[in-house]
Each structure stands twice: as C-alpha cells, then as structure tokens.
Amino acid sequence: YPKKLTKFLINEFNIKKNDSFLELGCGRGEFLKEFLAEGINARGLDQSDYAKKINPPHTVDVHDILKTKKLPYDDNTFEFVFSKSVIEHFFECDFIFSEINRILKPNGKVITMTPDWSYVYDHFYDDYTHKKPFTLNSLREIQEANNFKDIRVKRFKQLPILWKKNKINYSFFSILSEITRVIVPSILKKKFKWVRFSKEIMLFSVATK
Secondary structure, eight states: OHHHHHHHHHHHTTOOTTSEEEEETOTTSHHHHHHHHTTOEEEEEESSSGGGGTSOGGGEEEOOHHHHSSOSSOTTOEEEEEEESOGGGOSOOHHHHHHHHHHEEEEEEEEEEEEBHHHHTTTGGGSTTOOOOBOHHHHHHHHHTTTOEEEEEEEEOSOGGGSOTTSTTHHHHHHHHHHHHHHSOGGGGGTOHHHHHHHSOEEEEEEEO
C-alpha cells in the first residue's frame, strides 16, 4: 500500500525528483521510504525516531511540535508537505496549518489525508490517541483560515483499484465497494482489507500557499 499510494501522489501532483518534500508525522517511515526510493528529495518529521530504522537517519527529523508549536524549518523551504492520519491526533490544529503555510514555498502545496468523521464517527474514538475529527467543511475551513488558496477536499477510499478512473472496471469496483460499505457487517473489517477500506473513508485535501 505505501508504494502504491506514493506513486499515486507523485503522478497526481507531478512531484519531481528535485522537489523538496516533507512528510509530517512520518511514523514508522514506510511512506518516506517509498518517496526516497522514487528519487524524491524527501525528509520526514516525527516525535519519535522510529522511521530511522528503515530510512537513512539524515532524512528523519525528530521534533515534538506540541512542545514548541513550531516546525524546525526555515520559511519557504518545501514545495510539498504531506501528512496521512496525523492531524486528527491533535486537539488544536490551527498552528499546524499555520506552520505548514510558513515553511511552504510560494505556490507550494499541502496534501492532507485524515478520516472522514461522517463515516467513522461510531468508532473514531476507539483509538484513544484520536483527538479532533474532521469533515469536508471543517478541513476546508481550517485551511482557508490559515491563508491557503485553491483548496480541494474530497472523499477518498484506500482501495488502489479505484484510483485510476479511466479503467474499464472502475465503475464495477466502485459500486461493489459501496455495496460492501452499506451491507457487509463491520465486524469483518478486521479480516478483510476490502471491507475495512470500503467502510473507513478518508478525506483527501490539497491546497496551495
């Protein structure tokens, strides 16, 4: 999955090898590893150094943004800032988007993925580290409030077969996924990724500085 999502993002946003790229909240470093493997000028930031186990240490910065309320980078440093399943772990996120805006170069892009509260409200807080849920509107508005422009927010399923809409079989699998989401019992999410990712819909956002 990390490899497929990485390639999707690179193609979707025309990310080039010389583009400066930050993964905010890189966690275990699986996505960072794939961006680096694609030759992207990428680095990761996290409060733990776990990502250094599978990535060159110099590509991972350890920093606790909650303590400093600042990102450890100069103004206008990156062309892209990406985060997946990160912002929902903070009670207050305005300062995060403000800092992302600061470190992005002019016309740089922030790419954000977070669970869609409208579809995960019944189990969002089962993960005790989840603090703040987002909807289509709130994810758009927090970026507007922090001076981003050209904001696009949509719902996104983590099923790679649905990412290429020019495929002949896209319609079939899209309908099948919706049927799965509505009809198949949630208890099967633990056994089948198709069920899990048909039900656990994400928000996918891109905005420009």
